[in-house]
Amino acid sequence: DAEITQSPRHKITETGRQVTLACHQTWNHNNMFWYRQDLGHGLRLIHYSYGVQDTNKGEVSDGYSVSRSNTEDLPLTLESAASSQTSVYFCASSARTGGTGELFFGEGSRLTVL
């Protein structure tokens, strides 16, 4: 079955370190998204991509970057981790173009920045 997997599921790091969260989907979806989930805020969009070599900023993109070198992967990098980036991160993908399609989510990556 097609799926979307995130790794690591849990990560503890220190302030100032670079961290990369991996996201891999086997749906062959063009669209991929990274959200962060914080209590009281729901899910907020960090970055998204509509295809290979395409990346776009979401509403909370400061301190994060992504790259899309193939269809399957959209890694999220925290250049210099900050305590404010302690959160649960969700990767998602969707198939439809020209409209809003259903998002398929990974199981999340819990990041703690000490």
Place this chain on the structure above:
Amino acid sequence: AQSVTQPDIHITVSEGASLELRCNYSYGATPYLFWYVQSPGQGLQLLLKYFSGDTLVQGIKGFEAEFKRSQSSFNLRKPSVHWSDAAEYFCAVGAMEYGNKLVFGAGTILRVKS
């Protein structure tokens, strides 16, 4: 800017009782509407979606939702709640002119008491 409001942060219902979770949105266009459910430690699962047509949509696990354009609402309902329905529920909205991005509400945590 588009926004989604879920007025209730927590709701507690008795098992077997009916449930209604509220969702209001602010969009300048015809929205696409979704309800997702998240069990503890899990990713988000789609319950139901509305794109067009019949304003009452049926979803999985016995849930339904009604789109009311005049009230900018998309409330989720279930006639009889089961203990396994305890989870967090998210309303999400998108629109074609905003690409494939969804905006999520802050979520409603449902507790079921026996």
